[in-house]
Amino acid sequence: xxxxxxxxxxxxxxxxxxxxxxxxxxxxxxxxxxxxxxIALPQKIGLKRCGKSCRLRWLNYLRPNIKHGGFSEEEDxxxxxxxxxxxxxxxxxxxxxxxxxxxxxxxxxxTRLKKKLLGKQRKEQAARRASLKQEIMTKREINExxxxxxxxxxxxxxxxPEVPALxxxxxxxxxxxxxxxxxxxLIKLGGRFSDNNQESALFTTVNNYPLDGSSRQDQxxxxxxxxxxxxxxxxxxxxxxxxxxxxxxxxNGPDMCQAGLENLLxxxxxxxxSNPQRVEGLDSFYxxxxxxxxxxxxxxxxxxxxxxxxxxxxxxLVSDYETCxxxxxxxxxxxxxxxxxxx
DNA sequence: AAGGCGACCAACCGCACAAAA
DNA sequence: CTTTTGTGCGGTTGGTCGCCT
Numbered sequence: 019x020x021x022x023x024x025x026x027x028x029x030x031x032x033x034x035x036x037x038x039x040x041x042x043x044x045x046x047x048x049x050x051x052x053x054x055x056x057i058a059l060p061q062k063i064g065l066k067r068c069g070k071s072c073r074l075r076w077l078n079y080l081r082p083n084i085k086h087g088g089f090s091e092e093e094d095x096x097x098x099x100x101x102x103x104x105x106x107x108x109x110x111x112x113x114x115x116x117x118x119x120x121x122x123x124x125x126x127x128x129t130r131l132k133k134k135l136l137g138k139q140r141k142e143q144a145a146r147r148a149s150l151k152q153e154i155m156t157k158r159e160i161n162e163x164x165x166x167x168x169x170x171x172x173x174x175x176x177x178x179p180e181v182p183a184l185x186x187x188x189x190x191x192x193x194x195x196x197x198x199x200x201x202x203x204l205i206k207l208g209g210r211f212s213d214n215n216q217e218s219a220l221f222t223t224v225n226n227y228p229l230d231g232s233s234r235q236d237q238x239x240x241x242x243x244x245x246x247x248x249x250x251x252x253x254x255x256x257x258x259x260x261x262x263x264x265x266x267x268x269x270n271g272p273d274m275c276q277a278g279l280e281n282l283l284x285x286x287x288x289x290x291x292s293n294p295q296r297v298e299g300l301d302s303f304y305x306x307x308x309x310x311x312x313x314x315x316x317x318x319x320x321x322x323x324x325x326x327x328x329x330x331x332x333x334x335l336v337s338d339y340e341t342c343x344x345x346x347x348x349x350x351x352x353x354x355x356x357x358x359x360x361x
Numbered sequence: 362a363a364g365g366c367g368a369c370c371a372a373c374c375g376c377a378c379a380a381a382a
Numbered sequence: 383c384t385t386t387t388g389t390g391c392g393g394t395t396g397g398t399c400g401c402c403t
Contacts, residue, residue: 024388034371034397057388073389074372086370109391121371124392129369366402373395382386 024057025068035075039065043072044080052076078119085117089126097123097131 046063053059057069065072078084089097093115100111106127108120115123 032373055388068373069388070374070390071372077390078371106392120391125370128393133368364403367400369397369399371395371397374393376391376393378388378390380386380388382384 024070025060027068029066030068030071031066032071035067035079039067040075040080043075047076047080074121078121083117084119086122089131093118094131094134097127098135101127 042063042065046059052073053062055069056073059065060067060069060072067075096114097111100107100114104110106124108124108127112118112120112123
């Protein structure tokens with residue numbers, strides 16, 4: 019037996035909203051609020067609409083100070099960085115962009131930003147491929163000129179499979195800067211860190227947009243998804259069984275870290291590190307002090323120091339993560355893992 | 362001019378969560 | 383403690399528009 023529908027589907031109008039409907043809904047909410055019940059609201063004001071539909075209409079279009087279209091470069095940067103960091107948590111991303119709705123950002127990402135980034139990535143891959151080919155040719159010529167007759171060609175002939183720039187050592191500096199940028203951003207958004215290096219989850223407070231215009235603060239758990247992108251990320255060696263019970267179902271924890279990471283690598287591989295400009299943009303936007311944050315000297319140890327998380331509402335998350343950490347090698351040996359391909 | 366096609370975007374759907382009963 | 387109900391969220395769909403052939 020499924021749950022009862024939220025409204026009488028037969029007597030509910032679907033499709034685009036008319037200006038009259040908009041006016042009725044807006045006028046009522048501005049005057050009375052929703053009364054805390056979206057389901058009952060349409061009946062009250064004589065709209066043949068589903069309560070959920072009314073809510074969506076209000077949140078996405080009628081609510082004051084909504085911006086549509088015309089995303090700025092800065093907004094692009096923030097969306098990209100947060101998407102890379104936390105995935106498709108549109109409501110959280112939207113909360114960082116005043117006047118933007120999750121629906122708007124989601125649409126923007128799916129229709130434009132993703133393509134824009136993928137196009138950029140393809141260009142960069144093509145360029146890398148070309149320069150790599152050139153390099154191979156050059157080295158081959160050098161090897162051949164020094165080749166002892168009968169000798170086996172060098173095992174480390176410089177051919178790598180196509181690896182996202184994200185994980186390539188040559189890009190590590192910018193990568194680390196990027197981690198630090200996002201980290202700082204998330205801190206600015208309200209996340210908490212302590213000096214304890216053992217635990218690594220971040221809670222950030224996120225403003226939602228409730229009906230009455232007040233600001234509710236939700237606590238949203240993040241793990242060190244930035245670290246996940248790092249070549250020194252501990253997540254990669256996590257035992258999926260010991261780390262699979264994240265309390266927030268929207269956040270899939272290691273599942274996201276693995277499946278999500280794979281998707282991200284496929285979709286956005288190379289974006290993070292091959293785009294230092296983006297990082298700079300972020301920093302300047304937020305006025306971050308990169309030097310103060312120690313970004314340039316970020317070591318793998320530091321990348322584990324996403325900070326202590328007090329068990330604010332999600333003790334399970336923390337304890338699971340602690341379990342994971344304990345089951346992980348404590349030295350840097352996992353840095354040599356071939357998980358991300360050759361180094 | 363008309364049909365095909367893709368891009369864009371508003372809206373819907375279903376699931377999960379949390380609070381209330 | 384269990385069930386019910388409202389809300390929030392992300393994924394998906396379907397309509398519209400503009401460009402191309």
